[in-house]
Amino acid sequence: MDIVTERFSKQYSSSPDVSRDIAEDMQGYLRNNQVSQEIIDQIELCLVEVVNNAYEHAYQYSDELPIECSCFFNSNNELVFEVSDYGQSMSKEEFNRAVNGEFIEPDPDDPETWTTSGRGFIIVVQLTDNLEYIQNGNKNTFKLLKRAE
Template sequence: MVNAIFSNTYLSSLEASRTVSNDIREYWGALNISEDIINEAELCLVEMVNNTYEHAYLNQEGSLIEVKSYLQTENILLIEISDYGYALNTNGLAQQIPDDFITPEKDKPETWLTSGRGFLIVEQLMDSIIYENKDGKNTFYLSKRLS
């Protein structure tokens, strides 16, 4: 029997996203979620954990990252990523998602930059992203339909 909720804490670091990914893939697999959905959800989770390390904690190691995941309904996977670092500014999530995506071009190295694309990737792969800052705790809620 699979635990109803995956819940674990991690310390911020460059390697944290890989550790989270390895831990949660097993949980999602036990829920019989399709490999395609697992891969998409994993990519989004890795992006968000990396953003937490880089932006909320300014690349400082050893700060708390909380990750939860569960089936909100039989058909909706929910992922929560929380931290206690710097919050998004008052414009919040909408300002973080670029209006346009620059497609990398072989002969134009300036288009190869990956910075700033994480939220766009998450926004395109997940069905919803909600951000909340409450009592010094930042939480992103990502949801994904399973069918």
């Protein structure tokens, strides 16, 4: 069971810039809780990836739809981030394929390796301690855990 300490929670409207807004708010919350800059930078990258994914895939680039973000420290001093949308959901198979994909290093001589699509969840998995995808009715939530030390 999670012990909630100073929960950050806010609802945003989907837009091309919403991931930056969430990242800025989260930086302030994390700094106020003495989280190291290295962890803040990693979390920022993860949040931008997850929020952009919601905007692009769940909402199909539609503006003004709700994206909820919350963060707290659990009893193990792990940061728990939850990013939720109410758009198109992923199947468990799609999620598993996305997080278990292989990161292909771009090769300047091979344009086939230049694509950026499909790398986001691989990066999130590498920078967090756990990533879950939870569907509850029409709500889709990505839950990220990151040790704060």
